[in-house]
Amino acid sequence: xxxxxxxxxxxxxxxxTGVNIVGVxxxxxxxxxxxFLRGHNIDLEGLERVPGKTFFWSGVYSEDMNDxxxxxxxxxxxxxxxxxxxxxxxxxxxxxxxxxQPGLQKSVQGQMSGLRITGGDTMNYWITGFRDxxxxxxxxxxxxxxxxSEARLLSGETNLKRAAAxxxxxxxxxxxxxxxxxxxxxxxxxxxxxxPGYLLESVFDPTGAGDCFAGGFIGYxxxxxxxxxxxxxxxxxxSRAVIYGSVMGSFCCxxxxxxxxxxxxxxxxDARFAEFHRAxxx
Amino acid sequence: xxxxxxxxxxxxxxxxTGVNIVGVxxxxxxxxxxxFLRGHNIDLEGLERVPGKTFFWSGVYSEDMNDxxxxxxxxxxxxxxxxxxxxxxxxxxxxxxxxxQPGLQKSVQGQMSGLRITGGDTMNYWITGFRDxxxxxxxxxxxxxxxxSEARLLSGETNLKRAAAxxxxxxxxxxxxxxxxxxxxxxxxxxxxxxPGYLLESVFDPTGAGDCFAGGFIGYxxxxxxxxxxxxxxxxxxSRAVIYGSVMGSFCCxxxxxxxxxxxxxxxxDARFAEFHRAxxx
Numbered sequence: 001x002x003x004x005x006x007x008x009x010x011x012x013x014x015x016x017t018g019v020n021i022v023g024v025x026x027x028x029x030x031x032x033x034x035x036f037l038r039g040h041n042i043d044l045e046g047l048e049r050v051p052g053k054t055f056f057w058s059g060v061y062s063e064d065m066n067d068x069x070x071x072x073x074x075x076x077x078x079x080x081x082x083x084x085x086x087x088x089x090x091x092x093x094x095x096x097x098x099x100x101q102p103g104l105q106k107s108v109q110g111q112m113s114g115l116r117i118t119g120g121d122t123m124n125y126w127i128t129g130f131r132d133x134x135x136x137x138x139x140x141x142x143x144x145x146x147x148x149s150e151a152r153l154l155s156g157e158t159n160l161k162r163a164a165a166x167x168x169x170x171x172x173x174x175x176x177x178x179x180x181x182x183x184x185x186x187x188x189x190x191x192x193x194x195x196p197g198y199l200l201e202s203v204f205d206p207t208g209a210g211d212c213f214a215g216g217f218i219g220y221x222x223x224x225x226x227x228x229x230x231x232x233x234x235x236x237x238x239s240r241a242v243i244y245g246s247v248m249g250s251f252c253c254x255x256x257x258x259x260x261x262x263x264x265x266x267x268x269x270d271a272r273f274a275e276f277h278r279a280x281x282x
Numbered sequence: 283x284x285x286x287x288x289x290x291x292x293x294x295x296x297x298x299t300g301v302n303i304v305g306v307x308x309x310x311x312x313x314x315x316x317x318f319l320r321g322h323n324i325d326l327e328g329l330e331r332v333p334g335k336t337f338f339w340s341g342v343y344s345e346d347m348n349d350x351x352x353x354x355x356x357x358x359x360x361x362x363x364x365x366x367x368x369x370x371x372x373x374x375x376x377x378x379x380x381x382x383q384p385g386l387q388k389s390v391q392g393q394m395s396g397l398r399i400t401g402g403d404t405m406n407y408w409i410t411g412f413r414d415x416x417x418x419x420x421x422x423x424x425x426x427x428x429x430x431s432e433a434r435l436l437s438g439e440t441n442l443k444r445a446a447a448x449x450x451x452x453x454x455x456x457x458x459x460x461x462x463x464x465x466x467x468x469x470x471x472x473x474x475x476x477x478p479g480y481l482l483e484s485v486f487d488p489t490g491a492g493d494c495f496a497g498g499f500i501g502y503x504x505x506x507x508x509x510x511x512x513x514x515x516x517x518x519x520x521s522r523a524v525i526y527g528s529v530m531g532s533f534c535c536x537x538x539x540x541x542x543x544x545x546x547x548x549x550x551x552d553a554r555f556a557e558f559h560r561a562x563x564x
Contacts, residue, residue, distance in 0.1 A: 064440070158346070161481045182464040183478055194478040194561050196465055199443045239564035279476050280562050282521035 001257045002033045004055060005098040005121070008208035011261045012215025012248040013096070014040040015269055017222040020089050022046035022108070026054040026077040040261070045086045052077040065203045066180060085111040094222040096214055099123050102130050102137040109140070116227040119143035119172075121214060127154050139171035142228035145214050147178045160185065164192070173228055174238060176217065176245070178210055186242045193239040198250035198276065205256045209249040216248030217241045240273075247272045283539045284315040286337060287380040287403070290490035293543045294497025294530040295378070296322040297551055299504040302371050304328035304390070308336040308359040322543070327368045334359040347485045348462060367393040376504040378496055381405050384412050384419040391422070398509040401425035401454075403496060409436050421453035424510035427496050429460045442467065446474070455510055456520060458499065458527070460492055468524045475521040480532035480558065487538045491531040498530030499523045522555075529554045 006023040013019050020043040027049070034044060055078040058071045083104055090112055097105040097120030105120055112118075118141050126134050127150060134154075138144050144167065152158055155166035160177060164187035167175045178184045183197040220241045226233055247269055254260050288305040295301050302325040309331070316326060337360040340353045365386055372394055379387040379402030387402055394400075400423050408416050409432060416436075420426050426449065434440055437448035442459060446469035449457045460466045465479040502523045508515055529551055536542050 159482075159484060161483055179464070182461070185478070185481070192481070192561055193564070194481070195564075196467070196476040196478045199467070199474070199476070200441075201443055202441060236564055243564055277564070279474055280564075282475070282518055282525055282559070282562075 002030070002036070003057065003208065003257055005208075005211045007037070007258060008211035008252065009096055009098060009215040010037065010042045011040055011258060012212040012252070013219030013222070014042055014215075015248075015264070015266050016216070016219030016244070017094070019043065019219075020046060020086075020092060022048075022083045022085060022089070024048045024050060024055075024077050024081045026050065026052045029054050036258075036262075046084070046089060048084070050077050054078075059207075061206065065206050068206075083108050093117070093227075094218055096120060096218045097141075098211075099126075102126050102134040106133075106137040109137075116229065117142045117218065117221055119145065119214075119218060121145045121210070122150065122154075124150060124153060135170060141172045143174040143176060143217075144172040145176045145178065145210070145217070147180070147210065151175070151177045161187075161192075176213075176242065178213060180206075180209075184213070184242055184246060186238055188235060188238065191235060193235070193242055195239075195242050195246050195276070196280070198246055198272070200250060200253055203253045206253050207257065209252045212252040213245035213249040215245075217245035219248075220244040243273055243276050244269070247276065284312070284318070285339065285490065285539055287490075287493045289319070289540060290493035290534065291378055291380060291497040292319065292324045293322055293540060294494040294534070295501035295504070296324055296497075297530070297546070297548050298498070298501030298526070299376070301325065301501075302328055302368075302374060304365045304367060304371070306330045306332060306359050306363045308332065308334045311336050318540075318544075328366070328371055330366070332359050336360075341489075343488065347488050350488075365390050375399070375509075376500055378402060378500045379423075380493075381408075384408050384416040388415075388419040391419075398511065399424045399500065399503055401427065401496075401500060403427045403492070404432065404436075406432055406435060417452055423454045425456040425458060425499075426454040427458045427460065427492070427499070429462070429492065433457070433459045443469075443474075458495075458524060460495060462488075462491075466495070466524055466528060468520055470517060470520065473517060475517070475524055477521075477524055477528050477558070478562065480528055480554070482532060482535055485535045488535050489539065491534045494534040495527035495531040497527075499527035501530075502526040525555055525558050526551070529558065 006021050010019045010021050018041060053076040055076050056074040059068045061068045091114050093114060093116040095112055095115055095118045099121040109118055120141060122134060151163045155163035157163040157166055164175050168189055174186055174188050176184055176186045181197045183195045186193045226237055251260050251264055288303050292301045292303045300323060335358040337358050338356040341350045343350045373396050375396060375398040377394055377397055377400045381403040391400055402423060404416060433445045437445040439445040439448055446457050450471055456468055456470050458466055458468045463479045465477045468475045508519055533542050533546055
């Protein structure tokens with residue numbers, strides 16, 4: 001079925017702002033899926049169609065949904081992906097760089113003019129095998145999204161507080177450490193913000209939850225028109241972006257794949273944001 | 283060294299209210315440890331001294347401090363413990379029942395008159411081997427403190443939200459599910475409150491952290507003079523008790539055993555409470 005980081009990030013962010021995507025699919029990509037994305041007001045000019053098959057992943061989750069085993073990763077047309085930014089995209093102010101080779105992330109960022117916020121994701125594979133490239137890339141980011149085991153790997157620190165301090169020293173102005181069902185923590189140079197995970201009645205499918213977090217996080221900041229180069233930004237705005245990220249990740253888990261986004265409304269999102277507020281204020 | 287649930291609960295609660303303890307020790311119990319407890323304004327009239335050796339436990343923690351392996355549990359004088367309430371204690375309004383056989387917990391509760399809040403702790407051993415006795419005991423409690431795996435065991439539900447609903451249906455007015463480094467969740471019939479775990483720079487020794495949580499939780503409610511029989515109690519007071527519980531648990535981990543309580547002040551506690559507020563409000 002339809003999936004992939006770009007899909008989840010875009011669908012999630014689309015509830016907050018207009019979204020333009022850059023990605024690659026093969027000849028087998030279903031036109032109905034294109035319509036679904038377009039229906040969420042996602043601009044597909046940067047979606048390249050090339051001969052061959054679309055990237056494919058499948059896996060199996062553990063009973064408690066906290067671990068997964070990959071059954072298949074077929075790179076297909078993604079193996080030779082070289083992201084090209086349509087001219088129209090180059091002046092966009094908000095950039096979320098999905099989890100690809102850090103050198104490609106850097107080249108995309110280099111094609112942009114007038115960025116207000118740049119952030120992105122990475123993973124074990126790039127941290128261990130492309131460390132220098134990765135460090136040169138995240139150095140100029142406004143935020144890095146990373147999970148707890150990746151944060152430990154990148155920093156060489158077991159303790160999350162010390163891991164975050166080490167990562168902030170690498171350049172990003174903020175680092176968001178995602179802890180799966182246990183929530184997330186945003187670290188800034190001058191403080192931190194913690195959110196517990198949303199308690200779902202049942203976790204149907206966690207695939208894409210981290211990407212939906214990313215989409216909600218930058219989507220909210222874009223909706224507000226924030227500029228992370230502006231030193232006077234109220235840290236509470238970043239905290240609210242973490243909450244919207246958590247809200248979007250939680251909805252993602254409620255149905256298989258992207259299905260939840262067929263019915264989800266902005267009112268549902270704001271109701272859950274309010275529930276987070278009720279359940280954490282004291 | 284000095285340890286045990288009663289010790290940790292009493293030391294923690296002593297920062298909020300006067301504490302009277304009921305427990306048993308052997309001839310080897312160090313008079314200096316009695317002085318230490320008395321120095322925290324803990325009343326020892328209910329501390330029985332009998333021939334034999336004091337209860338002893340030792341264990342080893344995993345690298346990430348989330349699991350521990352018991353090396354030795356010597357019940358010693360604790361094997362025949364039959365808690366006797368001094369006459370003076372029987373009219374006290376706040377009762378915290380430590381983790382002992384549920385029938386003994388019930389008998390202690392039965393010796394009290396005028397209780398405003400009764401709560402307690404339990405564990406796997408009583409849940410599986412003394413289930414009926416446990417259900418008859420917690421039925422009248424105002425709150426039950428339990429960790430996540432115990433909540434799943436007691437309720438038969440994997441999902442924490444459903445586990446909590448099942449436990450509330452057993453009688454307690456509130457259930458606090460403790461999740462170790464990931465924080466805690468308080469469930470009431472009409473809502474819930476979540477707190478993430480405090481981020482320590484280093485976790486030196488988590489022994490007793492759950493008991494210190496219990497002491498801070500009931501200590502704060504006692505300090506405020508609350509009565510959980512009063513339906514009009516503001517849920518925020520219970521939420522603040524969860525925060526004070528988390529604060530006390532976090533301090534406990536900073537040094538070996540009870541050492542942190544030799545220097546900890548109420549000002550330290552209130553400063554960390556304020557830090558929790560800054561780090562979770564949005």
